[in-house]
Amino acid sequence: MTARLHVDVAVIGAGPGGLAAARAAAEGGARVVCLDLFAAAGGQYHMQPTQPESRFAQTPQVLSGRDAARAARSAGVEILTRTEVFWVAGTEDGGYCLSACQAGAEALSIRATTLVVASGAMERPLPFPGWTLPGVIGAGAAQRLLKTGTGALPVPGKAVLAGSGPFLMAVAQTFAKAGQPLAHFVEYRRPNPRATARLLARHLRKLAEAFGLLRDLRRSGAERHFGHIVTRALGKDRLEAVEIAPIDASGRPDPARVQRIEGVGTLAIGYGFQPVTDVTAALGADHGFDPALGGWHCIVDPATGASSRPGLYAAGEVSGIGGASPARLSGRIAGSHAAAAALGRAAPDAAIVAPLAAELAAARGFARGLAALYPPLPDLPLDLAPDEVLCRCEDVTLAEVRAAVADGARETFAVKMWTRAGMGPCQGRICGAAIAAELRRAGTRPEAAGFNRPHLPLRPTPLPVVRAALAAERGST
Amino acid sequence: MSALPRTAEVIVVGGGVVGLATALALAEAGLAPVVVEAKSFGGAVTGGSLAGIGAHMHGLPEYDLMRAACGLWRDLATDTGNPFEYRAQGQIGFILDPRDVASGETWVREERALGADCRMLTPAEASEVEPLLTGPIVAATFAPDTATVNPFLAARTLLRRACEKGARAFEHTPITALTVEDDRIRGVQTASGERIAAAHVVLAAGPWTANLAAMANVALPLVPRQAQCLASVRQPPDTLRRVISAVEDAGGVNSGYTQIQQAQSGQILFNTVTAPTATPPEAKDQIREVPPGFVVESIDMLLRLFPALAQIELLRSWVRFEAVSPDHRFLAGPLPVAGLWVCAGDNGSGYCRALMLGRYMAGRIGGGASLPDALIEQAGRLYDPARFGEVA
Amino acid sequence: MSEDRTIGVILDGVPSRCAEGLPLTSLLAARAPGWRASPRAGAPRGMFCGMGLCFECMVEVDGRPARACLETAREGMKIRTATGPGAGS
Numbered sequence: 018m019t020a021r022l023h024v025d026v027a028v029i030g031a032g033p034g035g036l037a038a039a040r041a042a043a044e045g046g047a048r049v050v051c052l053d054l055f056a057a058a059g060g061q062y063h064m065q066p067t068q069p070e071s072r073f074a075q076t077p078q079v080l081s082g083r084d085a086a087r088a089a090r091s092a093g094v095e096i097l098t099r100t101e102v103f104w105v106a107g108t109e110d111g112g113y114c115l116s117a118c119q120a121g122a123e124a125l126s127i128r129a130t131t132l133v134v135a136s137g138a139m140e141r142p143l144p145f146p147g148w149t150l151p152g153v154i155g156a157g158a159a160q161r162l163l164k165t166g167t168g169a170l171p172v173p174g175k176a177v178l179a180g181s182g183p184f185l186m187a188v189a190q191t192f193a194k195a196g197q198p199l200a201h202f203v204e205y206r207r208p209n210p211r212a213t214a215r216l217l218a219r220h221l222r223k224l225a226e227a228f229g230l231l232r233d234l235r236r237s238g239a240e241r242h243f244g245h246i247v248t249r250a251l252g253k254d255r256l257e258a259v260e261i262a263p264i265d266a267s268g269r270p271d272p273a274r275v276q277r278i279e280g281v282g283t284l285a286i287g288y289g290f291q292p293v294t295d296v297t298a299a300l301g302a303d304h305g306f307d308p309a310l311g312g313w314h315c316i317v318d319p320a321t322g323a324s325s326r327p328g329l330y331a332a333g334e335v336s337g338i339g340g341a342s343p344a345r346l347s348g349r350i351a352g353s354h355a356a357a358a359a360l361g362r363a364a365p366d367a368a369i370v371a372p373l374a375a376e377l378a379a380a381r382g383f384a385r386g387l388a389a390l391y392p393p394l395p396d397l398p399l400d401l402a403p404d405e406v407l408c409r410c411e412d413v414t415l416a417e418v419r420a421a422v423a424d425g426a427r428e429t430f431a432v433k434m435w436t437r438a439g440m441g442p443c444q445g446r447i448c449g450a451a452i453a454a455e456l457r458r459a460g461t462r463p464e465a466a467g468f469n470r471p472h473l474p475l476r477p478t479p480l481p482v483v484r485a486a487l488a489a490e491r492g493s494t
Numbered sequence: 495m496s497a498l499p500r501t502a503e504v505i506v507v508g509g510g511v512v513g514l515a516t517a518l519a520l521a522e523a524g525l526a527p528v529v530v531e532a533k534s535f536g537g538a539v540t541g542g543s544l545a546g547i548g549a550h551m552h553g554l555p556e557y558d559l560m561r562a563a564c565g566l567w568r569d570l571a572t573d574t575g576n577p578f579e580y581r582a583q584g585q586i587g588f589i590l591d592p593r594d595v596a597s598g599e600t601w602v603r604e605e606r607a608l609g610a611d612c613r614m615l616t617p618a619e620a621s622e623v624e625p626l627l628t629g630p631i632v633a634a635t636f637a638p639d640t641a642t643v644n645p646f647l648a649a650r651t652l653l654r655r656a657c658e659k660g661a662r663a664f665e666h667t668p669i670t671a672l673t674v675e676d677d678r679i680r681g682v683q684t685a686s687g688e689r690i691a692a693a694h695v696v697l698a699a700g701p702w703t704a705n706l707a708a709m710a711n712v713a714l715p716l717v718p719r720q721a722q723c724l725a726s727v728r729q730p731p732d733t734l735r736r737v738i739s740a741v742e743d744a745g746g747v748n749s750g751y752t753q754i755q756q757a758q759s760g761q762i763l764f765n766t767v768t769a770p771t772a773t774p775p776e777a778k779d780q781i782r783e784v785p786p787g788f789v790v791e792s793i794d795m796l797l798r799l800f801p802a803l804a805q806i807e808l809l810r811s812w813v814r815f816e817a818v819s820p821d822h823r824f825l826a827g828p829l830p831v832a833g834l835w836v837c838a839g840d841n842g843s844g845y846c847r848a849l850m851l852g853r854y855m856a857g858r859i860g861g862g863a864s865l866p867d868a869l870i871e872q873a874g875r876l877y878d879p880a881r882f883g884e885v886a
Numbered sequence: 887m888s889e890d891r892t893i894g895v896i897l898d899g900v901p902s903r904c905a906e907g908l909p910l911t912s913l914l915a916a917r918a919p920g921w922r923a924s925p926r927a928g929a930p931r932g933m934f935c936g937m938g939l940c941f942e943c944m945v946e947v948d949g950r951p952a953r954a955c956l957e958t959a960r961e962g963m964k965i966r967t968a969t970g971p972g973a974g975s
């Protein structure tokens with residue numbers, strides 16, 4: 018039996034942006050449902066521990082997430098967790114119909130007058146030699162293991178944290194708070210104290226957070242390697258060792274000064290984030306490409322959160338990477354406007370929304386400043402062997418991608434047709450950036466390379482669930 | 495990529511399987527064609543195709559041409575080392591309604607009379623040939639020589655081979671005008687304003703062909719028809735062994751169809767349409783998503799035939815637009831503007847015919863002997879673009 | 887972890903105990919960080935993105951395909967790994 022819901026506003030994602038949007042929409046008088054893939058609301062930022070004795074049970078991020086979810090529920094929001102939206106379509110009356118899978122097995126069909134997408138971000142995966150070895154994980158994945166599990170990394174051996182950007186320090190902080198040893202911290206950029214001080218002087222509220230991150234990076238006990246990059250992960254069936262090298266003036270690793278770290282069980286890699294745009298792209302909203310915003314993102318009017326498509330709003334990372342503060346603010350703005358539009362009211366009270374827009378501009382300004390301190394890495398910063406896998410789902414190698422480009426593939430879609438890169442379960446989310454980098458080598462700009470346009474289903478979904486949700490949408494069984 | 499040439503002997507408009515096969519045959523005949531494709535090679539109806547290579551249930555008048563077409567694919571696989579996953583899996587035509595058994599028996603009897611190796615199967619025999627086919631079928635046809643190819647890789651192979659033999663191909667090069675002077679084609683103009691002069695222009699752009707022909711004031715009876723397909727996540731090899739299709743009755747695809755097969759990647763591809771609806775002409779430039787009703791029908795048919803697949807996951811879906819002609823055959827041959835040719839009208843099964851049609855076109859344009867005379871005569875009769883009367 | 891909160895699961899046919907609600911990625915990675923074979927090369931793979939998007943951590947939970955990073959341990963849960971076509975099953 019397919020569950021059906023009819024709401025004024027549907028919000029996809031229950032992270033900082035989604036919860037703020039859902040609450041604002043409910044406070045605006047709308048009937049609101051907020052959907053999230055994970056078992057607990059909060060998203061990656063407010064990640065909730067699964068174990069009551071976790072050291073993270075009482076951290077500010079966890080508590081504030083719990084508060085945000087509670088506040089949304091008090092405002093009347095129905096939060097549905099373990100709910101994955103696998104399709105969204107426009108309806109004839111200008112609204113939206115969402116098809117979702119609950120707990121991996123149950124169909125849910127939702128009619129909404131307006132829709133707020135706050136689907137968040139994923140890590141920007143940059144392939145490097147050995148990146149497919151088990152034990153090599155995303156920095157966010159390491160954080161999840163530490164925060165939600167027993168508080169310990171499950172794989173024995175040293176932990177190495179590598180990549181670039183402020184999030185790397187946040188993960189080091191998680192190691193420190195978990196009391197988990199972190200052996201090495203490898204950051205591509207060198208510290209830029211003067212520029213950092215200038216940025217913080219303009220955003221004094223961030224000062225305490227910044228000092229906390231620095232303190233906890235030291236407290237983690239990690240050997241710190243700034244201006245370094247992981248050049249290789251080594252091992253047979255699992256990660257055993259990691260090689261790192263200093264970055265030379267050209268931004269490339271110096272092969273003469275490679276250092277090997279033995280006995281590594283976990284290598285957590287984080288090179289920044291990219292927006293998860295599958296819902297907004299499937300609905301055909303306008304998207305733009307800006308490396309400082311994580312690449313492809315949904316274009317919105319910052320004053321309203323409205324996308325180019327009527328009734329479709331986007332909040333938080335999906336409209337450009339910026340972190341939790343812009344997510345919350347843009348969520349409140351988008352939720353207020355989505356509710357007003359759904360209820361056929363005039364725009365929400367300017368006295369409430371205008372100050373939010375000013376705050377959002379300031380928060381976005383800080384995010385832009387941070388992005389300037391940590392410019393995104395060059396595409397494929399390391400030379401890869403021809404047999405290195407770019408598309409993990411389909412085991413497509415660099416050599417195969419290059420052969421397709423040599424045969425005339427000039428866009429992401431063409432590479433996908435000829436190599437299967439992007440045709441597997443992740444639908445190109447993981448390999449997209451690397452494929453774009455290879456196309457750029459051949460002279461195609463990322464804007465022209467495009468991205469894999471999402472189609473039904475946005476995520477692999479059991480046939481009976483797909484059938485039940487779509488049949489409910491048609492009003493039949 | 496090199497710049498567009500100023501002149502060419504022949505321009506092929508359309509870089510799908512039909513255009514590329516035509517270009518390959520022209521190149522083999524020494525005519526050094528230039529292919530212009532509006533988007534990516536093989537990215538439209540070609541890439542969305544299930545690329546069945548077989549003569550079973552395609553009609554008797556075209557049977558010899560279809561057999562030849564199938565043979566050309568088999569030969570190409572042999573000659574190239576088969577980089578495009580040519581596999582002779584065999585085809586099962588399932589019958590769910592006892593009233594349709596006679597239709598299946600007629601297909602088998604008539605094709606056998608022409609030398610085919612097909613036969614009828616009982617439900618028990620069918621589940622021996624296809625172990626997971628445990629649904630309530632009453633009988634089935636079986637054509638053991640039906641094959642499939644990977645539609646993307648086959649197009650890529652044709653492109654590469656054509657270029658090796660002297661063709662030049664340009665993607666993302668849409669055509670905005672055909673230059674006609676004194677009732678004779680003089681060349682084409684691209685969206686970026688460049689002109690290529692040529693004595694011959696072949697329109698092989700599937701459902702967009704009629705729009706192109708209209709640029710030369712030629713009206714072609716080709717209309718787009720939306721078709722679509724679903725794919726599951728990878729399943730173990732040999733989950734499905736054959737191409738599974740519904741036995742077509744006299745109404746052909748207009749009375750609905752089903753095709754199910756497992757790609758070499760392991761994904762199960764399936765589609766069912768029981769009541770096709772009309773496709774508006776502009777849909778081919780707008781619609782990108784499968785209709786929910788199609789998804790429901792396709793899942794129902796798959797699980798009715800293969801109950802064991804009930805827990806597999808859907809991975810993706812896609813829409814393609816086929817070019818449909820009034821008699822469900824290709825339009826291949828000259829148009830009333832001298833030097834202007836057409837090769838389009840896949841009617842949903844163009845992949846199989848592409849190499850045969852390419853040879854036919856190259857023979858007509860270049861004058862060489864590209865197919866046996868008897869087949870050229872048949873093709874000239876069956877595919878004549880003027881067979882529906884005045885087209886200009 | 888407190889004794890009263892452990893539960894029993896069946897991991898690849900072997901009864902095991904772990905904390906209730908433990909993410910399956912933690913449970914599986916503690917045994918070995920790779921538990922799946924990639925489709926063509928048959929190379930070992932395990933958790934990668936940890937947030938439900940890369941599908942590298944696929945397992946079978948109670949007969950259904952599932953992402954280990956989205957699942958938490960429940961009493962009686964049956965978990966099967968290496969069910970992919972590349973596993974040579």
